Amino acid sequence: MIMLVMVFIYGLVIGSFLNVCIFRIPEGISVINPPSSCSSCGHRLYFRDMVPVVNYIANKGRCKYCNASYSAQYPIIEILNALLYLMITLKYGWSFYSAAYCILVSLMVTVSLIDIKYMIIPDSLNVVGTVIGVSIIIYNSSLILDKLIGAAVGFLIFSMLSFFTGAMGGGDIKLMTALGLIFGVKGILFITVFSFLIGALVCSGLIALKFKSMKDKIPFGPFICMAAVLYIFCGNELINVYLKWIW
Known part of the structure; x- marks a missing residue:
């Protein structure tokens, strides 16, 4: 049970990274640099500002620096990715295919959102x-x-x-x-x-x-x-x- 909880949390963290990919890749921006920042005020976001789902709920879906609203896409993608990781682990156990399919479903989520937004x-x-x-x-x-x-x-x-x-x-x-x-x-x-x-x-x-x-x-x-x-x-x-x- 503890390991499954860890898988879920890991899925949330990767889901947060997927949101970065969905925004940056079509724009030709590195997914690593520059560090994450608010798209409205430009204030750099630190680790404490990017805890998946928790920060979105705590700040009521808004930037705590400028109060600009954030899209509900962020927590939805994080939770979806975490649930997919959990379901894959339950089906395939602790195996090579679990790891490969976890990467693949994250890829499918990213591809889907980018194709929907940018064709x-x-x-x-x-x-x-x-x-x-x-x-x-x-x-x-x-x-x-x-x-x-x-x-x-x-x-x-x-x-x-x-x-x-x-x-x-x-x-x-x-x-x-x-x-x-x-x-x-x-x-x-x-x-x-x-x-x-x-x-x-x-x-x-x-x-x-x-x-x-x-x-x-x-x-x-x-x-x-x-x-x-x-x-x-x-x-x-x-x-x-x-x-x-x-x-």
Whole structure:
């Protein structure tokens, strides 16, 4: 129980860092320097000012130096990341895959928010995904063929979609290539199918509620990321249910 609490706290801290990445990476600013500061008054924020969730609640969502309001995105991302870390640890235990998938879900959260806000998926984030895939191959070299084919399948499917429909961007193609390297053929096919299912449901809901129209562009990256996270938690189980149903 103590270790699980530590995992949750660690997830909160990393979630706080993800907020920095979401803000800085699209602007081309280093995520390390300069140190964190209030975007309104520019006052440097020290460690005591950045305790995840706690400071947001204690200061009622405002900067304690200038009283400017902070977005609710900050505590939401911190709590979401912590919960994902906790769920991964409960499912995969203390293992290499737990560590790899924790990094991956943080990457998926970052990619999703940046794509929603800026309609881009930075190459630097896709490089991180590729590094995760290479690490998994190094950890279990027997999977190399499946992983390489998975990367090729992800690349080809979304390249063809981009070529024939123009609906997919280069960032989506690179993201699917990286995820194919991580999950292999079965995983990338699952992610492809479920990204479109999730996208169809979400887009239909947004249009029905009149938040979006048929003419609006909606980033596809978040749907890919949601499908990838779904595969981490219950991909094999859903595939097995489907196979039993059709047989």
